[in-house]
Every structure is written in C-alpha cells, then in structure tokens.
Amino acid sequence: MTIRELIPWKRTPLYLAPQAGVSESPFRRLCRAFGADVVVSEFVSAEGICQGNERTLEYLRFDEAERPIGVQIFGADPQRMAEAAAFVHETFGPDFIDINFGCPVKKVVKRNGGSGCLRDLELVARIIRAVAAATPIPTTVKVRSGFDQATRDPVRIGLVCEEAGAEAICLHPRTRTDMYSGQARWEEIAALKQAVSIPVIGNGDIRSGEDALRMRTETGCDGIMIARGSHGDPWIFREARAALDGQPLPTEPDVEERFEVCLDHARKTIAFERDSRRAVLEFRKHLGWYTKGLPSGRDLRQELFEVTSIEEMQERLAGYLDRYRAGELRGMESGSEHRAAAAVRM
Template sequence: MKIADIVIEPPVILAPMAGVTDLPYRQVVSEVGGCGLVCTEMVSAKGLVHGNERTEKLLEISNNQQPVSLQLFGNDPQTLAQAAKRVVEISNPEIIDLNVGCPTPKIVKNGYGSALMKEPYLLGEIVKAMDKAVEIPVTIKIRTGWDGERINACQIAKIAQENGAAAIGVHGRTREQFYQGQADWEIIKEVKETVSIPVIGNGDIFKPEDAIEMIDQTGCDAVMIARGAQGNPWIFARTAHYLKIGELLPPPSPQEKIDKTIYHLEKLVDYKGEYVGIREMRKHASWYLKGLRNCTAIKDKINQTQSKEEMKELLIKYQAQFS
C-alpha cells in the first residue's frame, strides 16, 4: 500500500494508543519486525503550539522505526495547522494523522477525537488547513459514527478526501460503543467503496487469520492492529507472514514472552526513569504474561514492585518454571 508516495510494506500497521505506543514500545515492535507503519500516541495540538515540554517529548522518533505516523488531536483548524508545522520541524515523520476516533470523555468533552464525527464540515476545514500547512501526507482515523443512530463514516471519509486527506483509517465501532461489542466491518467496506484514497481497517484483529478475513470482507488496503498488539509485538511479523505466504508462524513461547517483557522493562525504565517506567510497565507485563501458567500470582506480585531490579528478579524466577 502507498499513502501518497510513502510505501507501507507490509500493509500491517500499529495503531495509535494512548499510554501504549510510546517510543519504547514502538522500538520493540520495529525490532520484532513485520510492521509497515508505526503510529505514535496522540499529541495535543494546543499543547504543542504553546510549547509544552511534556507534549514535545511525545514527538521523539528513533531512526529504526520508520515510517512513522504522528497523530495530533484538537478541533481548531489553525491550531492544528500550526501544530502540524511544528511536528515537521521537530521530528519530521513520514505522515501526520488527525485523531477523530478517541472516545474518552475527557477528550470528547472538549470537542476533540470522536466528537468531530458530529462536525463533518469543521473536520473538512481542519484537514484542509493541515494539508496546506505541510508537504507530508495528512491522514485521519475515524469511527463508524457517534452512535448507532448517527453512522456517518462514509460522509466523513468523502469530506476528508475532498479536503486533501491521503488515507483514512476506520475503526468499526461507534463512539458510543467504546471498545465493546463486535466491530462492524461492513462500514469499513462501505467507506472503501466511497473513496479512492487508501482505507485502513481497524477493529477486532487479534490473530493473523483476522487480518486476512478483514481484507477479504472489506477490500481495505491495510489492517491496523490495536488491542491485539498489547503485550504481543509478534502479531505483526506473524500477520505479515500469513498475508504473504499463507502460513501461520508459531506463537512465541513462554520463555520468549518473558524475555521480551524484561527487554521492554529495560527500555521503558531507561527512557522514562524508574519511578514512571515501573508503574507503566505493570500493565505491559500483565499483557505479555496473560494466559501463561500461574500468571495471576506473578502479575499480582509485579503490581507491587517498586524497582526495576525487583520486577526483573520476579520475571527471571517465573521464567524458570518453563525451563
């Protein structure tokens, strides 16, 4: 797949996820391989324009994870245009994405994220302003609609295309659904039939077979994996191999999962410091270890750890059970 002149190969994408797709995890995914595009956590356009240091920290990109899509959120065309310029100045990603999908109340109440599904013409002005501000491709990620009574993904996609969007990602749920229920892939198919720009399907891809099924059902140009990638950076290589060869690679062994948990822990603490890194790693460790023998007990212990060495020691002892 190509977004403007950017080649996405394989057509398997790490979705933007707040609190998950930070620099360390994007590096982990890139090193495992099989991911054609990685997306950052969403970044506040307003915070960026106002020079907030914490916001600017989110723009950091490492050389080994190209291409990168950096996602912005906001609802003012000029602020988002300025923020897009700032993004290019600071980190120069291949793609800038507009968040039109985040369902969380603190985002929506300010008119950001999924709230823009209710403002299609404002969204068009935002895309136009961003596209004029930068030379790199501007994309958007949306939901199927605000709720079951207001399914307008096709309208939004058409407006976005008319105003310069280079591609569109579609999460097959409404804002009202959050992450509940089954994703509606039929809407992704309808969006694909409505626009000529690439369409990226998102929602309920937890294994390689799901990806090929989504492509077959919707005709989408690429798949975007979100929750299926939590604690599972191998899903990209396994999915890419399955799409290309039709063969399922074996899942990672318990030893591999624990090794990657320790590696991720090291990178996260190195990047964010021990206090923050340990606390953020607790959820990642829970995802990595899910389904392993006696995982409940070890996860409870990990959630009480206060240092990198303490967590690492627990993981090494736990790994010995699988020798």
C-alpha cells in the same frame, strides 16, 4: 513524498495503532522489529503542542528505526491544529501527520476533539484543509463510523475527508457511543473502500493473523491496523504478515521468549524515559499483558506489580521460569483466551 510513495501498499501494510499510554517509542520499535510496517504516535493535543507543554512534547520523540511514523494530533480549532502540525513537522520531522477524529474519551469530546468533531463534518473538512496546507508531508485521518447511531455514516465521513485533502483514512467501524462494545462492523470498511480512492486502513478486533487475512478478504482494505491485539503480543505482526503472505504461521513464542521480549521492552522503556522508577511503574500494564494466561499468572503478576527496578523484574521472572521448568506450576488461568495460554499448552 505522497502517502502512496511512502508506504508499501502492495503488501497490505500492518499498522501499530495509535494508543495513549501504549504505543510509545519503545513499543513502537518492538512492533516494527516484529513486522509492523507503519507506526503512529499516541494522540497528542494540538493545544499542548502550541503551548510548548513539556510533557506533551515528550510524546513527540521517536527513533529513526520507527520510520515510517505518523504523529497523531487532536483538537477542534483548525488554526491551532495547523500550527501544531507545522511545529511537529519542523521540530520532529515525522513522515506524516495523522488527525484523530475517533477518540471517544469524554474530556476530549467535550471540547469537540476526537470523535466529537464527527458531529460537524464541515469542521472536520476545515481541520483537514488547515493541517494539509500547513506542512509538505501527507495528512491522514483516523475516524470512527460516526458520533452515534443517528450520525453513523462512514462513507460520507470518508468522502468529506478525501475531498478535504486526507491522503489516507483509517476506519474503526464503531461509533463514539459504541465505545468498544459489540463487534466492529467490517462491512463498513468494505463500503468505504468502494467509495473513496485514497488508501483505506481497516481497524477493529484483529486478534490473530487469521483475523488480518479475513479482514483483507472481506473488505478489500489497503492496510490493517492493530491496537489491543498487540498488547503483550508484538508477535501478532509476525503472524499477520505470514497469514497475509500465504506463508505458514510461525509458532507461538514460548515462555522464555515471552519473558525475553518483555525484558527487552522494559529496558528500552527505562532507557527512553527520564525517570526510571516511574518508567517501571508505568510498565506494569505491559507486565500484566505479557503474563496473561500463564499458569499461576495471577501470583506472578502480584509479585511483578511490587517491583520498582529492572533488576527486581528480572529476578521475579527468572524465579518463575525456574518453577515453570521444574514443573511446579500447573493449570492455565481459568477463562483465559490469551494467546500465551495456547503457547504454553503446546
């Protein structure tokens, strides 16, 4: 099946972005339920896959409910990337393979992986060709606009990827040197869309449904990918869908719904991970995000960061809800622009 057949491009599909330590199977399922049309695994090392590293292979597990799902791999050796893609396809059966050419992390870039590849577009082409030839499923790519300002040329990068056999391209229009600073240059997504004929997925700085609609209007992109905007806020997909479809925007979740979804997410995470204590510890970042902006949120987080089981988590959240309903909690966290704050104000 080609990527054009696999993904509902007509509706401007919403992608949950690949995110190390965040876009794991439980969160991917949650976001699918809230309206994400496509999900992508966090980036997985081709070397780790080829070596059969146990922890690496854990990242590849997914649930049928997540489809269509892409598994994202990274590495700088075309042959190893091809071997890894073939193994992932045969063993786990995702719908497509996505290649990471965007990761800015030093450890990865040093070995020419992720955005490191963008310094050598011939290498980018060889990796794509090797991966595309290794499996019958589509190969897609996720890129930044360049390695640094001097090599910034998203259109050229896109043309190279398309020519080498990428069936879709996602652009996060910042360079590796930019990391996350400044604003994503959406005009580069528009330029890429004009230049290539494969679907273009726009990414960068989507924080609301309105942003999603604006990105589509300003760039003409075929799909929209959301990363940080989904943290503690899987509802963003519901809102983005409504905005794209010209429907009234759904109301923000209230504190009760927020906690219900948070607990559902935590339960799914614990069920998915083999070590439940570790699962709870790793869930702390999500607890931080789900409670951001709430009245006395800092105190609540302090309580939540001490929990080691789902029962304790449940107790602390229930205790907070009692105090909240009794009107004992006042004032939003200062400086918070998180959407939870708006929900509580209503």
